[in-house]
Amino acid sequence: MEVFRSRRFAEESPQRPLFHYTSGDVALDHLLTDGRLRLQAPTGLNDPFESEPISVAFLLEDQNQQHRRGTFEAASELLRNTCRLCCLTLSGHYDHGPVGFGDGFARARMWAQYAENHAGVCLAFNQDRLRAAAIAAAKARDLRLYEAGVKYRVEGGLDRAISLPYARVAQDLPGLIEDVFPVHVARLYFSKAWDWSTETEYRFLLHGKVNDYEYIDVRHALTGVFCGPAFPDGRIKDICARCPELTDAGRVYKLSWRNGVATTTPMSGGSVAPMPEWDIPPAPSDPA
Numbered sequence: 001m002e003v004f005r006s007r008r009f010a011e012e013s014p015q016r017p018l019f020h021y022t023s024g025d026v027a028l029d030h031l032l033t034d035g036r037l038r039l040q041a042p043t044g045l046n047d048p049f050e051s052e053p054i055s056v057a058f059l060l061e062d063q064n065q066q067h068r069r070g071t072f073e074a075a076s077e078l079l080r081n082t083c084r085l086c087c088l089t090l091s092g093h094y095d096h097g098p099v100g101f102g103d104g105f106a107r108a109r110m111w112a113q114y115a116e117n118h119a120g121v122c123l124a125f126n127q128d129r130l131r132a133a134a135i136a137a138a139k140a141r142d143l144r145l146y147e148a149g150v151k152y153r154v155e156g157g158l159d160r161a162i163s164l165p166y167a168r169v170a171q172d173l174p175g176l177i178e179d180v181f182p183v184h185v186a187r188l189y190f191s192k193a194w195d196w197s198t199e200t201e202y203r204f205l206l207h208g209k210v211n212d213y214e215y216i217d218v219r220h221a222l223t224g225v226f227c228g229p230a231f232p233d234g235r236i237k238d239i240c241a242r243c244p245e246l247t248d249a250g251r252v253y254k255l256s257w258r259n260g261v262a263t264t265t266p267m268s269g270g271s272v273a274p275m276p277e278w279d280i281p282p283a284p285s286d287p288a
Contacts, residue, residue, distance in 0.1 A: 016090070016091055016127055017091050017104065017124045017125055017126060017127055017223060017224075018088040018089070018090065018091070018104070018124075018125045018127050018130060018202055019088060019089045019090075019091065019104035019105055019122050019123065019124055019125070020037065020086070020087075020088050020089070020122070020123045020125065021089070021107075021110045021111065021113075021114035021115040021120065021121075021122050022114065022115060022120055022121060022122075022123070023115065023116045023119075023120040023121075024116060024119060024120050024121055024227075024231055024232070024235060026120075027120070027121045027123065027225075027239070028235070028238055028239065028242065031123065031218070032225070032239065032242040032243060033242060035217055035218060035219035035222075036215040036216065036217055036218065037086055037215065037216045037218045038086065038213050038214075038215055039084035039085055039086045039204070039205075039206055039213065039214040039215065039216065040084060040085070040086075040213060041080065041081060041083070041084060041212075042080045042083065042085070042189065043080055043081075045087075047192060047193075047196065049158060049160065049192065049193060050188075050189065050192075053073070053076040053077075053080075054075075054076045054079050054080065054160055054162060054188065055076075055160060055161040055162070056072050056075040056076055056079075056161075056162050056163075056164060057161060057162070057163045057164070058071075058163070058164055058165075058166040058169060071169055071170075071173065074173055075162075075164060075169065075173060075177065078173065078174060078177040079162070079177060079181070079184075079188065081210075082177065082178075082181070082207055082208060082209070082210060083181075083185075083189065083205055083206065083207040083210065084205070084206050084210045084211075084213065084214040085189060085203050085204065085205040085206070086203065086204050086216065087199075087201055087202075087203055088125070088201065088202045088203070088204075089104050089107065089110060089199055089200050089201055089202065090104060090149065090200040090201075090202050091103050091104035103262075104122075104124070104200075105122045105124060105224075105226045105255070105262070105264075106255070106261075106262035107198070107199075107200075108257070108260075108262075109198060110122075110199065111228055115228055116228070116230075117230065118228040118229045118230040118231075119228055119230035119231055119232070120228055120231065121225055121226060121227050121228065121231065121239070122225075122226040122228070122255075123218075123222060123224070123225055123226075124222070124223045124224035124225070124226070124251075125218060125221045125222060125223060126221050126222075126223050129220050129221035130204075130216070130218065130221040131147065131204075132221075133216045133217050133218060133220070133221055134147065134204045134206075134216050136217070137206065137214065137215065137216045137217065138206055141206070141208070141210075141211075141214065142208065142209075143206040143207060143208040143209075143210065143214070144182075144206070144207040144208055145204065145205070145206060145207075146185055146189075146190075146203075146204070146205040146206075146207065147202070147203065147204045147205070148186070148190045148202070148203065149190075149200075149201070149202045149203075150190055150191065150192050150196075150199075150201040150202070150203060151186075151190060151191050151192075152191075152192055152193065152194045152196060152197040153191055153192070153193065153194060154194050158187075158191060158192075158193060159187065160187065160188060162180070162184055164176060164180065178208075181207055185205070185207070189203065189205055190203060190205075204216070222243070222246070223246070223251060224246065224251040224252070224253065225239055225243055225246060225251065225252045225253070226253045226255050226264065227239060227252070227253065227254050227255065227267075228255055229254075229255055229256050229257060231254070236252075236254065236267055239252055239267075240252055240267055247267060247268055248268060249268075250266040250268045251266070252266065252267045252268070253265060253266055253267065254267060
């Protein structure tokens with residue numbers, strides 16, 4: 001089992017959390033019940049740059065066009081179907097552009113797009129514990145683990161075309177994809193168009209002989225639950241029942257907006273301070 005880690009993130013504060021937006025049903029029926037965060041195939045993502053087939057070229061011309069077309073499709077499928085990933089968002093302000101807005105749980109567009117138009121939840125995770133859980137999941141399944149912040153590029157800056165030596169393609173396509181995946185993973189799954197930059201995304205990716213879905217045990221990494229403004233009040237008790245320790249600690253919140261600013265109210269019933277500010281030092285850039 002190998003771990004590939006972002007240098008930039010490794011040098012940041014261990015207090016910097018990660019957040020995951022989802023629906024109320026997914027949170028109640030799965031995440032907070034089973035304690036597992038699901039990783040899915042790229043084909044299930046909403047960015048067509050990632051969900052559509054990957055362009056593959058061969059370094060030597062193949063005269064058998066039908067065979068070549070079939071090989072192209074097989075190569076594209078191997079590049080996509082041998083990995084599973086989960087998408088989170090960084091806390092604090094991001095260093096890749098002018099996106100000065102609230103903390104990771106206070107992203108209005110994220111609430112609208114990924115959390116049932118403010119009726120879902122946002123989960124906060126301790127990044128060190130989440131990483132440890134991801135490493136454990138990779139080790140248990142003998143998979144490679146990649147993690148890094150997504151880099152956002154302007155139009156024309158995304159290049160997903162891959163060239164493969166046809167001799168190896170014909171001899172051992174699965175082995176070839178296994179060898180070249182580490183070279184191309186950054187631009188395939190850790191680069192996105194600038195349109196998505198306000199997501200300030202951070203990803204964990206497992207690669208190898210994966211199942212339809214892979215999972216990370218997040219029971220010890222979960223540090224807070226934020227219920228959206230439209231989350232049904234009658235279901236908050238269900239959230240609290242599934243997270244009694246977080247509830248007692250004042251870490252289950254109902255979020256609301258006042259003049260465009262997110263405010264949080266703990267659901268513990270007591271006088272508990274809201275989620276603290278996280279100390280985030282200046283972040284160095286990843287090497288090219």
